[in-house]
Amino acid sequence: MTPMLREMQEISYFPGCSLATSAKENNQSLKEVCAHIGFNLVDLQDWNCCGSSSAHSINSELAFHLACRNLSLAPAGRPLLVACPSCSTRLRMAQHRLHTVPEAREAYELRWGRPVDPDLKIIHFFELIQSRGPFGRQPVDALNGLKFAPYYGCMLAQPPALRYERSYHGLMEKMLGAFGAQAVSWPYPARCCGTFLSVARPEVVSPMIDTIMRGALEAGAECLVTACAMCHLNLEIRCNLKNRLPTFHFSELLAIAYRTPIQKSWFAKHLVDPMPLLKERRLVA
Amino acid sequence: MTTTHKRFCQAVVERCGENFQRCLHCLSCASGCPVVAAMTYRPNGVIRLVQYGFSQEVLESPDIWLCVGCNTCTIACPMAIDIPVLMDALREIALENRAKINETGILNFHKEVLDSIQRYGRTHKLEIMMRYKVRQRDLFSDMDLGLKMMAKRKLDLLPSRIADTKSVSKLFKEFKG
Ligand code: SF4
Numbered sequence: 001m002t003p004m005l006r007e008m009q010e011i012s013y014f015p016g017c018s019l020a021t022s023a024k025e026n027n028q029s030l031k032e033v034c035a036h037i038g039f040n041l042v043d044l045q046d047w048n049c050c051g052s053s054s055a056h057s058i059n060s061e062l063a064f065h066l067a068c069r070n071l072s073l074a075p076a077g078r079p080l081l082v083a084c085p086s087c088s089t090r091l092r093m094a095q096h097r098l099h100t101v102p103e104a105r106e107a108y109e110l111r112w113g114r115p116v117d118p119d120l121k122i123i124h125f126f127e128l129i130q131s132r133g134p135f136g137r138q139p140v141d142a143l144n145g146l147k148f149a150p151y152y153g154c155m156l157a158q159p160p161a162l163r164y165e166r167s168y169h170g171l172m173e174k175m176l177g178a179f180g181a182q183a184v185s186w187p188y189p190a191r192c193c194g195t196f197l198s199v200a201r202p203e204v205v206s207p208m209i210d211t212i213m214r215g216a217l218e219a220g221a222e223c224l225v226t227a228c229a230m231c232h233l234n235l236e237i238r239c240n241l242k243n244r245l246p247t248f249h250f251s252e253l254l255a256i257a258y259r260t261p262i263q264k265s266w267f268a269k270h271l272v273d274p275m276p277l278l279k280e281r282r283l284v285a
Numbered sequence: 286m287t288t289t290h291k292r293f294c295q296a297v298v299e300r301c302g303e304n305f306q307r308c309l310h311c312l313s314c315a316s317g318c319p320v321v322a323a324m325t326y327r328p329n330g331v332i333r334l335v336q337y338g339f340s341q342e343v344l345e346s347p348d349i350w351l352c353v354g355c356n357t358c359t360i361a362c363p364m365a366i367d368i369p370v371l372m373d374a375l376r377e378i379a380l381e382n383r384a385k386i387n388e389t390g391i392l393n394f395h396k397e398v399l400d401s402i403q404r405y406g407r408t409h410k411l412e413i414m415m416r417y418k419v420r421q422r423d424l425f426s427d428m429d430l431g432l433k434m435m436a437k438r439k440l441d442l443l444p445s446r447i448a449d450t451k452s453v454s455k456l457f458k459e460f461k462g
C-alpha cells in the first residue's frame with residue numbers, strides 16, 4: 001500500500017541506544033509506520049546516550065548535562081520524537097529543570113552556546129499516532145482478532161514533576177483494537193519489568209517477569225505488546241516459565257496493520273519466535 | 286534525636302530537594318513496589334530511617350540500590366513524594382561518604398555503563414556486559430544468553446560512537462567527581 005498522500009512533516013528523532021543497537025526491529029518498524037502516516041524522522045545529529053538509568057542513579061548532575069546536550073542539538077521549529085520511554089523521561093526532566101530553574105538555564109546557555117528553546121516539544125511515538133486521528137481507509141480487520149495483553153510497564157508512571165504531562169493510558173488498546181485486535185483485560189499492564197536489575201540481579205527480575213507472563217497467559221492473551229525496548233528484552237530473556245508468549249513492539253503490529261512493507265528480519269530478531277502465531281492468524285504470508 | 290541525626294536528615298532533604306517529611310507512612314509505596322520483596326526496609330522504611338537520622342543503616346542498605354526508579358510508588362503516594370529522587374540522592378551520599386555498599390553488582394553495572402558513555406558518548410552493550418562480568422569475576426552466568434543475543438545481532442561487536450566525544454568527556458571531567 002502506498003503511503004497516504006500528504007506532505008511529509010519533518011520530525012527530529014532521538015532513537016536512543018537500545019533502538020540503535022539491540023532493538024533495531026523496533027527502530028525500523030517505527031520509522032516505517034511514521035513514514036506511512038506522513039512523518040519523516042530526521043535523526044538528531046550526533047545525539048548521545050541520555051545517561052540511561054545509570055547516570056541518574058549515581059550522578060544526577062551528569063545525567064542532567066548529558067540530557068541537555070541532546071536538547072541543545074534539536075533544531076528549532078520541529079518537535080523531538082524520543083522513541084524510548086526512559087530516555088523520554090530523562091530528557092523531559094532535564095527540560096523541566098531548564099524551564100523552572102533560571103541558574104540551570106544560564107549554565108546551559110553558557111555551555112552549549114545557544115538559548116534554551118522554550119517551544120521545543122518532546123513527544124512520544126504515541127502522540128504522532130494519535131495526531132493522525134482515525135485511520136483513514138485502513139482495513140478494520142487487519143489484525144484478524146489477535147488477542148494481546150497491552151503492556152506499558154512504567155511508562156504510565158511519571159515523576160511528580162511531570163504529572164501534568166499527557167498520559168497514554170489505553171492507547172495501544174484503542175489503536176490495535178481499531179484494526180481488529182482484541183485487548184485482554186489483565187492485571188499487569190503497568191507492572192515494572194525490572195529494567196537494569198536484569199543484569200546484576202536476574203533472580204530478582206525473573207519472578208517479576210514470570211508474574212507478568214502468567215497474568216497474560218491466564219487472561220487468554222496470545223502475545224504481549226510493549227512500547228519499550230527494555231521491557232521487550234526483559235520479557236524475552238528473564239521469563240522462566242515453560243510456556244512463553246511472544247512479545248511485539250507496538251510499532252511492529254502497527255506496521256502489519258498498516259500493511260507497510262513488513263520485514264521478516266524484524267521477527268527473526270525476537271528471542272521468542274512470533275512467526276508461528278503470525279502465521280496462525282494469517283498476519284504474514 | 287541528636288544533632289548529627291538531624292543534620293543527616295536535613296542534608297538529605299537539601300540534596301534531593303524533596304520534602305519527604307510529608308510522608309504519612311501509609312505504606313502505599315511499599316505495597317506497589319516491584320522489588321519490595323528483595324528490600325530490607327522498603328521505601329517508606331528508607332524514609333523513616335532518614336527521618337530518624339540512621340545514616341549508616343540507610344546508606345548501607347541494599348534498598349537504595351534495588352530501587353529501579355519506576356515511579357510506581359510516586360503515583361501511588363497520596364503526598365506525591367518523589368521517592369526515586371530521594372533514592373538517587375542517597376546513593377550519591379553513600380558513594381561520597383564511602384559507605385559500605387552491599388549491592389556491588391548493581392554499582393559495578395552503573396559504573397560500566399557510565400564508562401561506556403564516557404568513551405563513546407553512547408552505550409556499547411557488549412563491552413559493558415563483558416567488562417561487568419570481568420569486574421564481578423563471574424564469566425559464565427548468562428553465557429548462553431549472550432551467545433543467543435549475538436546470534437540475533439542484538440549485541441553489536443563495534444561501538445556506535447558520537448563525533449563530538451570531546452564535549453561529553455568534558456562533562457565527565459567536570460561532574461564525575
Ligand atoms: S506512599 Fe507516600 S506517604 Fe505513603 S508511606 Fe509511601 S512515601 Fe509515605
Ligand code: SF4
Nearest residue numbers: 318352353355356358
Ligand atoms: S521507584 Fe523504586 S521504590 Fe518506588 S516502586 Fe519503583 S523500585 Fe520501588
